[in-house]
Amino acid sequence: MIKSLYIHSMRGAKRIAGRLGILQALERSDSRGARWTRSLFSIYDSRDLALLDLPWWTFDAIREVEQLLASFDNQARVFEYGAGASTLWLSKRCAEVISVEHDIGFADSMAPLFSSCPNVNVLTVPDVPATGATTEARSRRRGYEDRAFDAYVDAISSQEGMFDLIVIDGRARTACLARAAQRLSPRGLILFDNSERKEYRAAIDSSPFVERRLRGLAPALPLPSQTSLLEQRS
Ligand SMILES: C[S@@+](CC[C@H](N)C(=O)[O-])C[C@H]1O[C@@H](n2cnc3c(N)ncnc32)[C@H](O)[C@@H]1O
Structure with missing residues (x-):
């Protein structure tokens, strides 16, 4: 209720800020503060x-990932x-982006943007009713408790080779992490978003990776968030 009121208010505020030229002034600035303030009008x-060229991770994580991708001469897989917006941001900085999305309606709404990027391949793999089998990958998100995401998690298995960056920012994140661990290149990184959530902690702590927690402001969010970067132990 409070969340939808906030979203509605920000959309109204965006119209007013646009008429007053505030959005345009913010868009002309490169400062993090201006970019964050502008992004607050773009919630959901x-x-x-x-269009603002902002993935939905913390600003510190965005900066680190940008540096990593530059170190691959923007040829990373x-x-x-x-x-989401991250897919388009990544497409400008990588050789190839394969993204898996469970929500067909959301993927369709973004399709004109995705199809304008020749190096982007979005696989739509919807969740299915859970049957109670022990191998099922599940999401704890409200409304998804009875859904299974095995095919979604497994989408990486149908792709060849290793990946220099694996982003975990969708559904069934702990199952995605277990699968991603086998497909990370030696110098690669796993980005695990919203790692402050309790339900992810045990999976991150027991993973074979070294974790760096990047807590702070993130685009479109009024309160700080946390994105973790996981790298191979040396
Ligand atoms: C946290 S979002 C992923 C965001 C994406 N990685 C990014 O940084 O832009 C997780 C899921 O939320 C859904 N989603 C993302 N943006 C949405 C929006 N504007 N409205 C509704 N659902 C959205 C999609 O199903 C997406 O897979």
């Missing part, structure tokens, strides 16, 4: 975040769980 508007 992935098309707008894409990326696999992403959970498509």
Whole structure:
């Protein structure tokens, strides 16, 4: 209720800020503060975040990932769980982005943007009713308790080779992490978003990776968030 009121208010505020030239003034600035303030008007508007060239991770994580991709001369291969503005941001900085999305309606709404990027391949793999089998990958998100995401998690298995960046920002994240661990290149990184959530802690702590927690402001979010970067132990 409070969340939907906030979203509604920000959309109203965006119209007013546009008329007053505030959005345009913010868009002319490169400062993090201006970019974050502008992004607050784009809450749950992935098309707008894409136009602002902002993935939905913390700003510190965005900076680190940008540096990593530059170190690969922008030739990295990326696999992403959970498509969105990040998919388009990555496409400008990588050789290839394969993204898996469970929500067909959301993927369709973003399709004109995705199809304008020749190096992007979005696989739509919807969740299915859970049957209670022990191998099922599940999401704890409200409304998804009775759904299974095995095919979604397994989407990486149908792809050849290793990935230099694997983004875990969609559904069934702990199952995605277990699968991603086998497909990371030696110098690669796993980006695990919203790693402050309790339900992810045990899986991250027991993974074979070294974790760096990047806590702070993130685009479109009024409160700080946390994105973790996981790398291979040396
Ligand atoms: C946290 S979002 C992924 C965001 C994406 N990785 C990014 O940084 O832009 C996780 C899921 O939320 C859904 N989603 C993303 N943006 C949405 C929006 N604007 N409205 C509704 N659902 C959205 C999609 O199903 C997506 O896989």
